[in-house]
Amino acid sequence: MAPEAVPAHGLGRAHACQRERPERLGIQPQTPEQEAPANPRKGASGAFDRGVAALAQYKTRTGSLTVPRAHVEAITIDGQEQAVKLGVWLTNTKTRRAKLTPDQLAALAALGLPWAT
Template identity: 50%
Template sequence: MGVQPAEAPSAAPAATRATKGPNKAQQAFQRGLAALTQWVEREGVNRPVPRGHSEEITVDGEAEPMVVKLGVWISNTKSRRDRLDAGQLAALAELGMDWAKPVTVPQAAPDNP
């Protein structure tokens, strides 16, 4: 009667997605990291980035420079730091982001009777 049975989706699109490279979130992180690196090289590690600051960077494969809202990116990245992997946190810590450093919990000294 004109109704066709549903076809199972093929596995091919998932396989091609896995070989494409970094996803949008990873690309955005890399752009922000490049902008932060540029800021630190120019201004120094001890100078905080104002929230309203934008940094112009050149991205490989792009003809035009790109503007990264660096202050907003840092604020958002800091608030979402629980979603970052160890490599991302280490890269941020290297650039002076103290909030990205691993937290060490001091252990209590054992009781000696």
């Protein structure tokens, strides 16, 4: 049986006997290059950009910025179709507008949202 590798992140705080036990069983701590890379998290900026793209698409299709709360807009980004809960996104964005950056507010104002100016 091949020795297993375990993440080394918690072994630094372990007692000596706790570090020795895995070694006696043939389990070696992983080196940093062996550890799995962290999954890139889709940040709030990515969600905001998807929401703006969905809102622009909705406005182009319907001619309106009045989005029903339950509306889901399908958009294509990098060749993949994604569903954006546009009504919920728009309501939440308006509620949290005080936390938006000036660039984000400008993007919304460019689409014609009066509360973003």
